[in-house]
Amino acid sequence: MKSKLQKLSIEQRGILVRLLRYSLSHKKALSIAFVLLFLSTAGQIIGPILIKIFLDDYLTPRNFPYEPLLYLAIGYLGLHLLSVVFNYYQKVMFQKIALKIVQQLRIDVFSKVQRLGLKFFDKTPGGSLVSRITNDTEAIKEMFVSVMSTFVQSGVFLIGIFIGMFYLNVNLALFCLLLIPIIFTIMVMYRYFSSKYYSQMREKLSQLNAKISESLQGMTIIQVFRQEKRLRKEFAKINDDHFGAAIKNMKLDGLLLRPAVDLVWIFSLILVLYYFGMTSLTSAVEIGVLYAFINYLERFFEPVNRMMQQLSIFQQAIVAGGRVFHLLDETENAPTIQKEFQDEKNKASITDGKIEFKDVSFSYDGRNDVLKNITFTANPGETVALVGHTGSGKSSIINLLMRFYAINRGEIKIDGQPLMTYEDEELRTKMGLVLQDPFLFVGDIKQNIRLYNEDITDEDVIRAAKFVQADKFIEKLPNGYEEKVGERGSTFSSGQRQLVSFARTMAINPKILVLDEATASIDTETEELIQVALNKMRKGRTTIAIAHRLSTIQDADQILVLHQGEIVERGNHQELLAHKGLYYKMYLLQQGQVTDKVSANQ
Missing domain, CATH: 3.40.50.300 (P-loop containing nucleotide triphosphate hydrolases)
Structure with a gap:
């Protein structure tokens, strides 16, 4: 199991690194967002220390000088207000960057599909490709929009909490460091088991899309040959498999996410209270230090819980990223010009057509x-x-x-x-x-003949239509060459669609x-x-x-x-x-x- 775990970890780390490379083109915006994040986190970390000062220096000795307490209150409120402002802007910036990254990723995936050879499409269902371009990239979007910002913010927050803990009590801070490998082990175990279930879920979702696409395209045959019952059974079978994988993952979530972390939190709280209780037998315990430390301990598990809750989305995104990169790495591209002929001097030109x-x-x-x-x-x-x-x-x-x-x-x-x-x-x-x-595209007759080729003028379109005698039916249409064309030209007869395709071909001469x-x-x-x-x-x-x-x-x-x-x-x-x-x-x-x-x- 250890070797499998290591292999899976290396594979998932590679996918994560590859996803993060998309952020390199947003270095400036990311730097600003990180500065705002650090400032926001600093405000939240300093807050408990100010409370500790109030409790130990003023409340316990019952010393309430007006001016120092006013400055302390203004500083506390000011820190929180600034923290809220910085937190708002850093979240907006992180999410804006995330949306741009996923936008670019979708373009890359769609562009890759356009370059693939027909051999690839012969063996890959169209619905499966649609699932990768839409569902899988959507899962990756959720990782960048919510997971990554949560992980980064929580990571910075945890570092700040440990700084505060060491400032208060070195021994207890060192004890809390021992919690990190325990929590990390829980995360690794969750990733190992959930990756299997999420892979099954993504694959079954892809098969569902493929079955839907096939059914919609062949609806006429399905109804004519009364295949509705068979297809419902096939669809239900795939849907049940998807449901089964989802249930297994939900059980895993219920065991290894919040409950396991809460258990660690309870034990750590007991040990901290025990430490202060034993210390109080031999020396005085400052109430402010006790409050601040317990506050830090609670705050320590708050980002951990946020990270654990986001781990489910993160795992889905990693699995989806693997499927997307598998498509981007596909080598079955359409045949193209050989490298030695890409130079301008060596490029061939068709002149006679032999x-x-x-x-x-x-x-x-x-x-x-x-x-x-x-x-x-x-x-x-x-x-x-x-x-x-x-x-x-x-x-x-x-x-x-x-x-x-x-x-x-x-x-x-x-x-x-x-x-x-x-x-x-x-x-x-x-x-x-x-x-x-x-094949006709959604648009109008003129666009289907020109196919958005700027070199083909309106006169060329009309000339091509007349050449193949398509003008006779086009001019009878209510809007002529601007007549709207639905999906695949379903509102036109097969003969009319063929005449438009003839005109399209002749327009390029x-x-x-x-x-x-x-x-x-x-x-x-x-x-x-x-x-x-x-x-x-x-x-x-x-x-x-x-x-x-x-x-x-x-x-x-x-x-x-x-x-x-x-x-x-x-x-x-x-x-x-x-x-x-x-x-x-x-x-x-x-x-x-x-x-x-x-x-x-x-």
Whole structure:
């Protein structure tokens, strides 16, 4: 247990140090806050000494001179008033600094999530990430806002109390020093056991968020397939586990926090009274010293109790900090430009849009290849279509080309330069991507087309919308291009959302166009309109298109047929039909489906 305790202590100390580093940028404000804290504490420490002087020098001998007592009273009241003022301002400053620290931490976590690669999101539930960005940082905020200020203030106060104790009685002060390791042991024991329960609580809370997020996103499927009862059971199970961990921690709080410290306080009070009682048998005991010492002893346990009560929040924050730093330390970042090409002289630029795949193999899990020795060339201005059954590797080729994932083996080149020699900005501005499921942001139509790119003017937005024939439905909207867009564009049809995403892509005027089954969710009438736009979009651009409907890519310069991660056929539409292979069978199957639908309608 000792080794586990040491390991846990080292780990938690590292997390605490890392959290405290965020305060380094607030050195000046912290220095002022500490000065105010010391002044406030000094006022509270000197108070009992002034009472001791009054009791021993004036009350006991029944000596009441007016002027000295007036100065003593004014000094006592003045000290308390100043202490209140200093205490107020130091608390405000500490909490303001704490809020700024957590604000920066949230920005760092959110920024880190933006830089993570898709491989990370494939294995991490979205609700879990939301929990780390919101719940975990909120727990850390509580540590900075209440715990740290309490610990600092209590620590300074304890030092001041010991100074006062040594001033009154050295022997008793040395005895009280023995209380520190006892209290420290209680704290260490609490941290050791509570860290387990808090880790379980944070993990279960993360799972609750993930389950809620999944349920909200899939509400239609849940209701259609009557999955409410199953999901309620799953949610209740996680909730019960969270409740169980919370109950265990509450029992630990009830045992090791206030009750244990109160027990130590009672024993120490008995021993102090015993000491003064035994001393009184041989010599006189000053009432003022007895009062001041007992007052200091009580004040000694007051900050200890405050610290113990805050220890629960502190432990939650340390566990939450560990989860947040685990995310910040995540190495699964999105692939980016290689270091040797970050120099201005070595940066590559996309000019023609020639794409080359040479013996590219790729695996998501590092064991099973989803792409095997993919080799093809898309010359500038050509359209290369990718077809194949589900799971054949079409989308994986797109993911590698867009550099969402790093290739395992082989090489991808654009204009003769390796893909890893291009900056993200160069790739994202020269390559346009249209997905099967278009994503619209909360805002308006114009903002969704421009995406807050200041280089794109209102005229560019309208021109792009007209180019893809999205202007016909936009201009019919009550507010036109200023029409509000709800979450994911839920108030628009799938065809309208796709047209907006087409306009968004054309607004940047890309050199390379990537279409991932862009017409799959569009109705026949809209598809006819968009096919005209697609033909215009493809002119002068290298286009890589994943197609489900073979009728939409019959004019492609080259069609690659994929099966189980390999290119099994290649050629144009007529050549592949003449070959009578997999493409021919797929074409006949779709033609048969069309015939069956026509016959059914008749």
